[in-house]
Amino acid sequence: MRTWCFIAGVFCGIIAAVHELSVTQSILDIAQRHAEQAGARRITAINLVIGELTGFVDDSIQFYFDFMSKGTLAQGAQLNFERIAARVLCHACGAEYVPPNSRLWACPECDELGSEIIAGREFSIASIEIE
Numbered sequence: 001m002r003t004w005c006f007i008a009g010v011f012c013g014i015i016a017a018v019h020e021l022s023v024t025q026s027i028l029d030i031a032q033r034h035a036e037q038a039g040a041r042r043i044t045a046i047n048l049v050i051g052e053l054t055g056f057v058d059d060s061i062q063f064y065f066d067f068m069s070k071g072t073l074a075q076g077a078q079l080n081f082e083r084i085a086a087r088v089l090c091h092a093c094g095a096e097y098v099p100p101n102s103r104l105w106a107c108p109e110c111d112e113l114g115s116e117i118i119a120g121r122e123f124s125i126a127s128i129e130i131e
């Protein structure tokens with residue numbers, strides 16, 4: 001999983017692309033293993049939970065997936081994404097809040113910086129649908 005990066009936006013973009021390739025491969029491997037164990041003929045859909053801070057782009061994961069799944073049980077499967085919003089915890093005052101879409105997350109209650117991310121980095125397979 002990609003670690004969130006505040007500074008090097010371009011560099012992180014490249015890292016994200018590499019990571020999308022490798023997470024897509026992982027999704028495919030895990031889904032295939034479960035489908036084989038279940039005796040499925042094919043995988044019709046894979047439901048993913050993805051935090052918005054992962055930086056993963058739905059379309060590019062689907063794009064890689066379509067390419068990598070050719071000739072496998074998962075060929076033609078639809079990827080569904082459930083997005084988890086970012087949430088952070090302020091250590092200064094204990095407030096939990098949804099960070100605004102900027103790089104400096106000042107606490108709305110006390111104005112402190114440097115809060116801890118408590119949601120938004122998730123990446124997992126919730127379920128797969130098979131025939």
Ligand SMILES: [Zn+2]
Nearest residue numbers: 090093107110
């Ligand atoms: Zn605070």
